[in-house]
Amino acid sequence: MEFINLSEKTQKSITSLQDLADLAGVSRATASRALNDSPLLNKKTKERLRKLAEKHNYSINRRASDFRLRRTRVISVVFMLDLRSDQHMSDPFFLDMLGSIADSLAEHDYDLLLTHAPMRNVLDLKESRVMRNSDGVIFIGQGEQHEKLNELAKGKTPIVVWGYPIAGKNYVVVGSENLNGGYQSTRHLLGLQHRKIAFFGNTGNPENAARHEGYLQALSQFEVEADADLKVDIPFEMKSAREAIIKFMASKKSFDAVVCASDVMALASISTFQELGLRVPQDVAVVGFDDIRLAAYSNPPLTTVRQNIQEAGRVLVESVLAMIKGEDVTDTILPSELIVRKSSGK
Amino acid sequence: MEFINLSEKTQKSITSLQDLADLAGVSRATASRALNDSPLLNKKTKERLRKLAEKHNYSINRRASDFRLRRTRVISVVFMLDLRSDQHMSDPFFLDMLGSIADSLAEHDYDLLLTHAPMRNVLDLKESRVMRNSDGVIFIGQGEQHEKLNELAKGKTPIVVWGYPIAGKNYVVVGSENLNGGYQSTRHLLGLQHRKIAFFGNTGNPENAARHEGYLQALSQFEVEADADLKVDIPFEMKSAREAIIKFMASKKSFDAVVCASDVMALASISTFQELGLRVPQDVAVVGFDDIRLAAYSNPPLTTVRQNIQEAGRVLVESVLAMIKGEDVTDTILPSELIVRKSSGK
DNA sequence: CTGAAAGCGCTTACAG
C-alpha cells in the first residue's frame, strides 16, 4: 500500500515570471515591473509581488533578462602573457590584481570571465567570445602589442588596459607611476653610495621602459654615466630569469646594485646571487618592483616600489563600467611608493 | 554637395541566423542545422551555408544558443577562503590552480566564472548566481565546511571539491595524497636525525589534518613520541603566520625541525626564524607543502611536498564536466612527491 | 532532406 503525498505533488516551485504572475493573478509584465522596481507600478502591487517572490524563493533569471536586454553583465579579464617577456600568470602580482578586480566587479554585480592564454596576437580576440560575450574587457599588461590594442579599441566593446600610456594610444589606460618608481628606487641606491647600478628587465615592455627611463634620470641627476652593459634584458619568469642572470654574471661585468622590473625577478636575482656566493645587500644591493606580499618575507626582506593593487583593480573596473555607460573616461595613473627594507642595505 | 555611398548603406552585416538564412534563401532551421553540423542536413547545403557564414564572419550567438538550450557553459570556481585559516587568495598555490583550471576549461570551451569572497557559509550560495548561472561548481578547499558542502551537493548543480575525502561526504573530491605527503616529509626529517619535529598548521582543515596524521605515523614508526606542544596552530596567511610563530617561539619550547602545511607558511617560518637569529637548516630544518614556483628560489631553497597542480586542474574540470553529462564520477587522489632542497639540511 | 511553428524567460513600447 502506498501513500501519495498530494500536497507535495501539487506544490510546484516557481521558476519563472509566468509562474509568479499566475500565482498572484497578474500579468507577466506586472510581475517583471514589480521585481525590477519600475516606477510605473503601484506600490501595493509591487510589495505584494515581491513578498510572494521572496516567499517562494524566486528571483529573476538573470541570463534571460540579460539576453533580452542584449547585455552580458560580464567583463573579461585578459592577461597579456606574451611569450617573449615570459611573465607567468603565477606571478603573485597578477593574482592580487585579479582578486582586486574580482572584488570590484562583484560589488557592481558583474561577472568575471577569465581568459588565460598566451597571446601572440590580441587581434585574434576580435571576433572571439572574449569580445562578443562580454560587455567590456580589461587587459592586464600591454606586452608588446600596443598597436594591436589600438586596433581592438576601435571595436564596439570597451577595453581598458593596465599598463603605460603610450603616446598615440586610443585606448584607456590605468597604470602606476612607473617612471617615478624607477627613479625613486635608483635614487635610493645612489644615496647609499652605489654607483655601478644595473637595470634588470625587458624594456620592450612599455612599463619597464618607463621604469628604465626613471633609472636613467636618477643616474643623470647624480652625474653617473649610464653603462649600456648594465642594462640587462632579464625575463619576468623565475626560471628563465635565473638563466639570464647567470649568463650576465659570466660576463664578469662589475656592479654593486640592481634595480629589478618586478619583485619575482628580484627574488630570483637574490637567490641566484646567493648561490653564486654574493651577499645581499653587502656585495649587491637589490631593489624590486610591485611589493607583492612575499616581498616582506624574503631573505633579506626586499626593498621595492609598491604598486597600489587594490586601488588599481577598483579603477580598472570603474573605468570599463563607465565606458559601457557611454561616459568619457580618461587615463588614471596611480602613485607608487618606495618601501625600504633590507635588501638595499642600511 | 554630398555624396552618399549607397553600397555601404545597403551592405548590412549578418548578425543572426535569420540574416544568414535570408541571404542563402533557406529557413532559420536549416541555417541552424548547418552551423551545428546536424546529420539531418544535406552535405551540399551545409557546406554552402558554412562558407557563407565564414565569408560574412558570422558565428552563432553563443548566449542565445545556451539560453535556448538552458545551459550556461559556465563553470564557477569558488575559493574557500575561510576566515579562521585565513589563507589568502594571493597564495601562489591558488593562482597556479586557477591557471590550470582555466586552461582545461578553455579546452572544453567552457567559461570560468570566478568567485572570490570570504565564505562564512557556503550555503549562502545555494540560490545565488554561482549555482544558478553555472552548469557546475569547483570548490577549491573545504575549509571547515564539510557538512555544508554535503548539503549543497544535494542540489541539481554538480559540484566538485578540491580537498580531502572525508568519510560520509556525498560530493566528489579531487585531492593530493595528503597523509602520504606529511608522512614522507616527516620521515625525511627523522632520517636526518631530527627528533623534535614541530607541525605547523591548522588541523581544523581536513587536508592539514591528514598531513598531520602522516606526520604522526612517521613519528610512531621511528618510535618518537609526539609532543602535543609541538603541534602548533599556524594560519596560512603570511602576516598572521608570522605573529603566531613569534608567539610560539616565545614559549621557548625546544625543537629542531618543522613540517609546515604550506610553502607560504614555510617561507614565513624561515623568514621569522632568521630574523630571530636561527639558521635554517642548521638550527631548524624546514619542510613545506605545495612546491610553488617560488620554493626553489627561496633562501635556502625549500624542501617540500609537490602537489601536481596541472593534473589537479585537469581532473577537477573533467570531473565536473562528466557530472554535468550525468556520468558517475568517483574521487581522484593524485600522488604527491617529496622534493628535497636545502631547507631541510644535507 | 527541409520548413513552419513553438518556445527558452524575460522586457518594454504601445494601447487602454
Add this chain to the structure above:
DNA sequence: CTGAAAGCGCTTACAG
C-alpha cells in the same frame, strides 16, 4: 496603473 503582444537569437519536435 496594468496587460497583450512582440521579440531578443536561437533549437528541435513535428509534419511534409
